[in-house]
Amino acid sequence: xxxxxxxxxxxxTWRRNMSITRNPDxxxxxxxxxxxxxxxxxxxxNPSLPVLRKVENTQSGFxxxxxxxxxxxxxxxxxxxxxxxxxxxxxxxxxxxxxxxxREVTKIARTHEEWLAAYRLAYExxxxxxxxSENIFGIRVTPFHLLPETTTFVSLQDSxxxxxxxxxxxxxxxxxxxxxxxxxxxxxxxxxxxxxEVSSLASRPMPTKEFLQVYLKxxxxxxxxxxxxxMERFLMVVHPRHVPFYKRMMGFRMIGETRSYPTVxxxxxxxCQLEFAEVDRTRPPFYDAIFGEDLPSEALxxxxxxxxxxxxxxxxxxxxxxxxxxxx
Numbered sequence: 511x512x513x514x515x516x517x518x519x520x521x522x523t524w525r526r527n528m529s530i531t532r533n534p535d536x537x538x539x540x541x542x543x544x545x546x547x548x549x550x551x552x553x554x555x556n557p558s559l560p561v562l563r564k565v566e567n568t569q570s571g572f573x574x575x576x577x578x579x580x581x582x583x584x585x586x587x588x589x590x591x592x593x594x595x596x597x598x599x600x601x602x603x604x605x606x607x608x609x610x611x612x613r614e615v616t617k618i619a620r621t622h623e624e625w626l627a628a629y630r631l632a633y634e635x636x637x638x639x640x641x642x643s644e645n646i647f648g649i650r651v652t653p654f655h656l657l658p659e660t661t662t663f664v665s666l667q668d669s670x671x672x673x674x675x676x677x678x679x680x681x682x683x684x685x686x687x688x689x690x691x692x693x694x695x696x697x698x699x700x701x702x703x704x705x706x707e708v709s710s711l712a713s714r715p716m717p718t719k720e721f722l723q724v725y726l727k728x729x730x731x732x733x734x735x736x737x738x739x740x741m742e743r744f745l746m747v748v749h750p751r752h753v754p755f756y757k758r759m760m761g762f763r764m765i766g767e768t769r770s771y772p773t774v775x776x777x778x779x780x781x782c783q784l785e786f787a788e789v790d791r792t793r794p795p796f797y798d799a800i801f802g803e804d805l806p807s808e809a810l811x812x813x814x815x816x817x818x819x820x821x822x823x824x825x826x827x828x829x830x831x832x833x834x835x836x837x838x
Contacts, residue, residue, distance in 0.1 A: 616727040618735065619662040619674075620813035622822070628662050628674040628710075629655070629823070635712035641777065647826040650710065654678050654686050656820045656827065659706075661812065663732050665713075665724050673713035673724045677732050679706040679741070687747050691781045694766045698743065698783070706736055708746035729760075730800045731809065737786060738810045744784040747771065753780050759796045761789040 619625050629649035636642040642650060654660060659679030664671050678685055680699070685707040688695045698705060711728075713721055736744065745765075748756060756762035762782040771779035789797055 615666045627671040632710045632712040645829045651826045658814045676710040677706045705743040726799045735810045747779045761794040
């Protein structure tokens with residue numbers, strides 16, 4: 511810092527007699543701060559000088575607007591330092607109600623993480639209801655889940671899986687419900703119909719109204735997918751208390767008597783069937799929600815489980831080699 515002293519250098523009069531040569535780069539030398547290109551419309555930090563003035567930084571130093579009174583370079587520098595250290599922040603706009611809306615996605619599982627989350631959700635759901643026994647893997651998966659004809663559907667809310675259902679297409683390995691309803695399945699197969707079994711429906715605990723909305727989106731995707739691959743019927747095994755709902759709201763009908771289902775701790779089970787051609791004529795209450803609007807072809811594209819994923823899940827099927835997937 512350069513100082514020019516006028517008059518007597520007596521310490522008692524030093525402060526009074528000292529004059530200061532203004533150096534435009536002094537604030538850089540003292541504080542090592544980059545030189546701002548422009549600073550406008552700031553307040554003097556000194557409460558005794560509440561004067562709004564405009565200051566610009568030029569090559570020759572600080573130039574103040576003509577209508578403002580001059581001030582010492584120390585006050586100007588303090589203003590620059592305050593602005594440099596505490597710059598004004600650009601505030602984001604206030605969130606709108608749509609920003610808090612839950613983002614829902616219903617899709618065909620196509621990744622290792624999605625299959626794993628679906629099997630874990632089914633396990634936790636049925637374990638909580640006392641329908642399956644605890645196992646060391648913490649997932650519910652059977653050999654039927656790993657077949658190329660099997661497709662798993664998932665519902666996600668904010669990237670968290672909240673519901674799942676699996677469709678097991680008929681193949682040389684058969685379908686799960688043949689273990690307790692072989693005659694009914696054989697008769698349908700003899701008729702030449704193509705079909706798949708709906709299995710492993712599970713969801714997070716949620717209010718009935720919310721679950722119904724999630725369930726209809728899953729059924730919509732699954733039913734339209736089934737028709738796109740040539741299926742003509744759905745088969746499934748349900749608890750007797752659920753039969754009236756499926757019959758009245760979706761058009762399922764019973765195709766056999768109630769029997770004990772070994773994979774759900776001996777719970778009663780009823781075989782049911784849904785014919786797509788029949789519901790096209792009868793149009794049950796949920797028909798429009800499922801078939802009223804066609805989904806895009808990309809949403810219905812098949813995603814068979816790759817070999818490495820099947821090998822990963824195969825050890826977990828050992829706990830259910832003699833069992834079939836849990837009923838709907």
